[in-house]
Amino acid sequence: MNKITILGCGTSTGVPILGCKCQVCQSNESRNKRFRTSAVIELPDKKRILIDASPDLRSQLLKTDIDSLDAVIITHDHADHTHGMDDLRPFGFKSGKSLPVYADASAAKDLRRKFPYIFDRENYFKEKAILGGGIPLLDLQTTQEGFQLILGHPFEFFSLPHGHEDTLGILHEKMAYIVDCREIPERCVKRLQEAQLDLLIIDCLRPHPHQTHLHLELTLEYIRRINPKTAILTHMGHEWDYLNLIHELEKRGVKNTFPAIDGCSYLYSSS
Ligand SMILES: [Zn+2]
Ligand SMILES: [Zn+2]
Numbered sequence: 001m002n003k004i005t006i007l008g009c010g011t012s013t014g015v016p017i018l019g020c021k022c023q024v025c026q027s028n029e030s031r032n033k034r035f036r037t038s039a040v041i042e043l044p045d046k047k048r049i050l051i052d053a054s055p056d057l058r059s060q061l062l063k064t065d066i067d068s069l070d071a072v073i074i075t076h077d078h079a080d081h082t083h084g085m086d087d088l089r090p091f092g093f094k095s096g097k098s099l100p101v102y103a104d105a106s107a108a109k110d111l112r113r114k115f116p117y118i119f120d121r122e123n124y125f126k127e128k129a130i131l132g133g134g135i136p137l138l139d140l141q142t143t144q145e146g147f148q149l150i151l152g153h154p155f156e157f158f159s160l161p162h163g164h165e166d167t168l169g170i171l172h173e174k175m176a177y178i179v180d181c182r183e184i185p186e187r188c189v190k191r192l193q194e195a196q197l198d199l200l201i202i203d204c205l206r207p208h209p210h211q212t213h214l215h216l217e218l219t220l221e222y223i224r225r226i227n228p229k230t231a232i233l234t235h236m237g238h239e240w241d242y243l244n245l246i247h248e249l250e251k252r253g254v255k256n257t258f259p260a261i262d263g264c265s266y267l268y269s270s271s
Helices: 057-063 085-095 105-114 121-125 186-194 216-226 242-251
Strands: 002-008 038-042 048-051 071-073 099-104 138-143 146-150 153-161 166-172 175-178 199-203 230-234 257-259 265-268
Touching (some): 002 175, 057 085, 099 105, 105 138, 153 186, 166 186, 186 216, 199 216, 199 265, 242 257
Parallel strands (some): 048 071, 099 138, 199 230
Antiparallel strands (some): 002 038, 038 048
């Protein structure tokens, strides 16, 4: 079996939001505490692939006891998915080897611009030695929509419309990870239907529509059409109280669909 662990299921601010006095942000319910969205896939050969380097990455990896990684996939270049990049330093200290980081052309360009000391090392340091605590050892690989072998395992990427740039949707064996998109193009819906998913992890920002994200009505419509065995809602804002959302799903007669919880793992089979 393959395993995916949700490191964070919160929107870009995280939940609670700093300074917010709303009921969800003030609640003691642990399932309302959400780190920024990211996840780790553990393959049957025990290799691990990180999906996104959120600004909470260090705390997320400590909490889930993840002490090794073999590759990273970046879904898109927004801050809530990339600003934990520097937390990947210790993996290089240990192995002395670079981790491959997969991103599409637009995200790769932005990563080089935002983190030149990591991804454009030669130009950044020129003749100067790297002093101090060292830098993350990461090897940026540009990928695109379509099939891609990662660590010898089959992955398929989809370009999903988000803001000004696209997000990479991920299909791995019988699991799909679809975050930060305002819609799922028909060709992707069709492919995900064919894949007969065990698990669909999908954006569900809030109850009402948003310019760049899926909201409940739309998320549930895609789940109904894609028809996975289990659907997990992620990238959730402070509009969602965990238990209220469970009740809302029950009221609508929605089956096998649950809000994500930080730190929870889910199994899925190979195709
Ligand atoms: Zn996001
Ligand atoms: Zn709040």
